[in-house]
Amino acid sequence: MKIIILRRLWRTASLITGFAVIGMVALGFMGYDLAGWQAKVDRSNAVRVSKPVLQEAMIPAISPDFFTEYRIEREKIRSERSDLLRDAIKNAPTEDARQKAQEAILKMMLEKQREAEMENLIRARGFMDALVFTRNNSVSVVVKASSLTREEVIQIADVVSRLAGVKPENITVSARP
Secondary structure, eight states: OHHHHHHHHHHHHHHHHHHHHHHHHHHHHTTEETTTTEEOOOOTTOOOOOSOOOGGGSOOOOOOOHHHHHHHHHHHHHHHHHHHHHHHHHTOSSHHHHHHHHHHHHHHHHHHHHHHHHHHHHHHTTOSOEEEEEETTEEEEEEESSOOOHHHHHHHHHHHHHHHOOOGGGEEEEEEO
């Protein structure tokens, strides 16, 4: 029994040593200096920058607009809330508490789906972008536009009213450039 174990250990050690030697040879062929473990660098065609870069020449990074930032923040909050509700489901002391947490997750998912559908339909009507906020029995819409005509507001309110089942007087539509 001891002989079999020793043979297996010897075979495993031989394999590991063999792979290490093959790896070192391969690294040597690829141009690595194995003595110092540093890559060889050819600086014969390097260019030195003699002038400092001017601030005006730099291109400013594009920051996300209000609509993008809000969507990211909304998704982050929903994700955190979803995690809390999932923990509540796992650790619920009663079946009633578990059921309420499951209903809250379902309601949140339906709200998310309904908001996305309304935003897409508003964009399909020719608007650049839109955000929809649903709260109990009211809905607020922010449309990416410098201004909105009365007809555009009515058009947006009609879409929202049909999808959300909210009366037009409980819908707020505003523009944001």
